[in-house]
Amino acid sequence: MVEAYADVNGIKICYRSQGKGFPLILLHGFGSKKESFMAQIPELSKHFKIIAVDMRGAGKSSRPNYHYTMEMFADDIKGLIDFLRIKKTHLLGLSFGGMVAQNFILKYPSYVSKLILINTMLKIPENFDPEPYIQTRIKGLEFRKQDPVKAFWQSTQFGFYQKFRHKMRANTKEKFYGLWSVEDLINYYTTDPPTPQDIRNIAYSFKTYNTSNRLHEINHETLLLTASHDILVPKERMFEIHTILPNSIIKVIDKAGHESPKSKAPELNRSIIEFLTS
Secondary structure, eight states: OEEEEEEETTEEEEEEEESOSSEEEEEOOTTOOGGGGTTTHHHHTTTSEEEEEOOTTSTTSOOOSSOOOHHHHHHHHHHHHHHTTOSOEEEEEETHHHHHHHHHHHHOGGGEEEEEEESOOSBOOTTOOHHHHHHHHHHHHHHHHHOHHHHHHHHHHHHSOHHHHHHHHHOTTOOBTTTBOHHHHHHHHHSSOOOHHHHHHHHGGGGGOBOTTTGGGOOSOEEEEEETTOSSSOHHHHHHHHHHOTTEEEEEETTOOTTHHHHTHHHHHHHHHHHHHO
16 A cells, blocks of 8 residues: 655645555544555455545644644545546445535536445534533543553443454454454554644534535435434434435444444445445
8 A cells, every 4th residue: 555645735745555546535534544445455455546634733743833724625526536537436324424524515516426425424413512522532541541451441331342342352452354353452542643733623513514405416326324323413414414315325234333343344335345346
């Protein structure tokens, strides 16, 4: 996998590319980074040219200190596409990345072939106050610094199905599906983590997010993947999207939480490949 940087909108965007063929851009979740797709890239890169992106404020990309907007994130992806001289791409967004993907395709529809949204939503409540959310996330960062292992296991309560968590605890060195281990995830969470500043700047983009009135404009073939036991983004939020998107299909990943791309990697990867190659 090749890691490189693109000068985009006055900042540097870090990305990694792997594989050959039609491009597929991967957009990560809130407080995450491109390596969150560790369970997707090895398999998907056998079929597509994968471009995993650190969005602004994340990973190895620039982290300018001001409040971001959804339009900024969308424009960054457009800048990266232009930098890479891509005429058309598939687009996959996970959680927060799915929100960015919706904004991108509404603003730049001609650049997208097929769309995949995983465990995401179409709007944030209009009266949303980002400050309580920001303080909760910052406390989580502080706990992660004090005791990264304990903080990791606490976070798994919200990301993984209970029975799968038991399997993870049974052997922290086991490579699930030959792709990742608990030790890999702990290392991932403690490398290039977000700062309180990043959390604040990204969280304020929620105030500019609501695609509910325009979602019907997206006519692209869209695959919606939702997890049966997602606590963070209940599957009902994804069915709301399915109701509005005219050309969408939805699949529920059973016995999985918000981290379904990792815990159910083979099933999820297979669904993605079948959808994009059909």
